[in-house]
Amino acid sequence: MVSLDEVARAAGVSSATASRALSGRGHVSPATRQKVNEAAESLGYVVSSAASSLASGRSRSIGVMAPDLHRWFFNSVLSGISDTLTRAGYDLTLYNVTNDPQLRREIFRAFLRRRRVDGVIVVALELDEWETEQLGSLGLPVIVLGGRPRALPGMAIDDQGVTRLAAEHLLTLGHRKIGYIGGDHAFDVDYHVPTQRREGFDQAVEAYGLDPADSPAGVADFTIPGGYRAAKQLFGTPGASFTGLVAASDEMAIGVMLAAKDLGVQIPQQVSVVGVDGHELGGLFGLTTVDQHPVGQGRTAAEHILGRVDGQGNGDSDLPFELVVRSSTAAPAEVEPF
Template sequence: MTSIDEVAKLAGLSTATVSRALSGRGHVSPASRERVRVAAASLGYVVSSRASSLASGRTQNVGVVVPFLDRWFFSTVLSGVSSALMKRGYDITLYSITADADVRHEVFSTFLRRQRVDAVIAVSIELDDDETGRLLDLGLPVIAIGGPNPRLRTLTVDDTAVARLATEHLIGLGHRDIAHIGANPEFDIDFHIPTRRRVGFEQALTDAGITANPAFLEPADFTVDGGFRAAKQLLGRPGPRPTAIFAASDEMAIGAILAARDLGFRVPQDLSIVGIDGHELGEFFQLTTVDQFPLGQGERAANAVLAQLESDADASVGGDLPFELIVRGTTSRV
């Protein structure tokens, strides 16, 4: 097995310099760092995580707590976290919070306290006081995506403002009969995102002098199938039909597009549809959406914990996350 001394000899540098270059801690000139990289690669040298941990007191591992692993939004945020951490030599340990209260308790009371991670990122999970306290007791950097949580550094999207922007886009196109596909109560949990988006929708209508029609409010489950079924209800029942739909997620908006086509409605000529997220399939469906850049959310969270780990423990990392209206082919004037 190749040793660090052999890498140092081939690079023509001291063992201490090679150690700093490989660990990423301490000053090493770009030229020396490149010599170490080339030498290590030519010798097939890989830094031992166990040795590195013993020397630095670090595990080079970040714990990421998520509510779901099989939903597009969360997997995309995780992709952003993973990409940013791997570039800096860190591994990830995933902790999926399930509906089982005992499993959730075990994650915070046992798993995260085994000292196997250097920091924790919590993705769109509303932590109670006990869970927040247990995280803070670890004495590790903690970043929460989704907030607000006054006791933690948080990165937050203003869901009310996001929904207002989507609805105002439809109003600006002349639509007044606007339906909303939101969420069933069982999905209105962490941070009440569906409720916040419905509030933004209703605020935009009120500001425009439009009275919300209760018949134009349909719950779903943030999936394509759920959006399909909700849109079928909105478009298939007797009485006035909407000229536009604001769906609280892109997947539900895609389901609404498919339902409209199935019923013979043209999008956008007969029905405009807008969603929220920035889903990777949005461009394929030409979906107008408010992009909340989930990949960037993950990258920013990872860079935030790395900034605290590697130098500035008091770095200002909280704040609002960006969003942007992306106008494509599913919305048009009445």
């Protein structure tokens, strides 16, 4: 196995300089850092994580607690976190927090202590008082992504703002009969995302002098099949006439578009559709969306936790979102609305 001393000799520097260049800690000129990295690569040198931990007092690993790993959104967030940590020379230790209360308690009580980490990112989980205390007792930096808890720093998008922007887009185009498909009660546990997104929709509608109660509404589970079923039901509801529809997620919006196709409802000629998320399939479907940049959210969270590990305090942060207009929305056409 190639040693650090061999790398130092090949680069023509001291072992201490080679160590600083490879670890990224301490002052080393760019030219020297490049020379050491080239020597390490040519010799096949790999930094020993155990030795690095002993020298720095760090594990160079970040714990990430996340639910629903099969869901596109959380996978996208994890991709952003992993990419940023890897580039910084950190490992990712993943804890899948399911709905099983016993397993969830065990993760907070014991798992985080078994494998030492330098910080923890909590993704879209609302923590109770005991869980917050357990994280606090670790004495490590913690960031909550997707919420703003009282006792911990957090970063999140404005969940009212995204659906308000989506509805305002339709209203600006001239739509006055707008439907809505949101998340069902099962998803209203952590930070009440379904409730907040419905409130944002209602705020936009009310600002135009309309009554939200007149907006045809359905609920689903933030999936394409769920959106498909909810749209089928909404399209089949007697008297539910609307020219625009906001879905609280892109996957549900894509389900709406598939249901409309099966029923012969023309998009956007009869119904304009807007989603929320920035799903990778949105472009293929021509879906207008409010992009919340999930990969970027993961990168931002990773950058913040690494900053806190290095002693640079970062407080709460508002995450950006933007309207991306595609072919699924247009001004109301002079045809019979749905």
